[in-house]
Amino acid sequence: MASVTVELRNVEGTQAAMGWAGAHTIVVDRPEGRAGGMGLGFNGAQLLALALGGCFCNDLRYAAHELGAALGRIAVSVTVELEGSPLLTKAAAMTVECEMQDGSDAAAVIEKAKAICMVANSLGRGFPVAIAQAGRA
Structure with a gap:
C-alpha cells in the first residue's frame, strides 16, 4: 500500500x-x-474543492496519455455545498471543459478520468479518518 x-x-x-x-x-x-x-x-472547503478538481485535472492528463490522445485546453470548476454545525460538505459538483488537440469529442477521456480519480472516488466511497494527539496512545 x-x-x-x-x-x-x-x-x-x-x-x-x-x-x-x-x-x-x-x-x-x-x-x-x-x-x-x-x-x-x-480554507478547508477551498482545499477540499482544489483537491478534487486538481486531482481530476491530473487524471485527465493520465487518461489522455493512456488513450494515446492529446489534450488541448482544460477548465474545471468545483463547487462544494456546506451546511450544519459542525460544518460539513454535503455535496460536490464538478464541471469539466476539455478540448482535444484533434478537435474530437473528449467524452472518453473524461469518463476514464472519472474512473481513475483518486480523490473523487475516495470521497464518494468514504474512508475512516483517525485524529490523535501526538505522544498519546
Whole structure:
C-alpha cells in the first residue's frame, strides 16, 4: 500500500499554517476576521474543492496519455455545498471543459478520468479518518 504524508506548522506572527509536501508549499488560513484569520491562504472547503478538481485535472492528463490522445485546453470548476454545525460538505459538483488537440469529442477521456480519480472516488466511497494527539496512545 502506498502512502503520502504532508506536514503543517504555524506561520510565525500569524494564526495561519504553512503546509508542505516535498518542495511544494501552501498556506492555510481562515477568512479575514474569522477566528483570528487573516485571509492569507485557503480554507478547508477551498482545499477540499482544489483537491478534487486538481486531482481530476491530473487524471485527465493520465487518461489522455493512456488513450494515446492529446489534450488541448482544460477548465474545471468545483463547487462544494456546506451546511450544519459542525460544518460539513454535503455535496460536490464538478464541471469539466476539455478540448482535444484533434478537435474530437473528449467524452472518453473524461469518463476514464472519472474512473481513475483518486480523490473523487475516495470521497464518494468514504474512508475512516483517525485524529490523535501526538505522544498519546
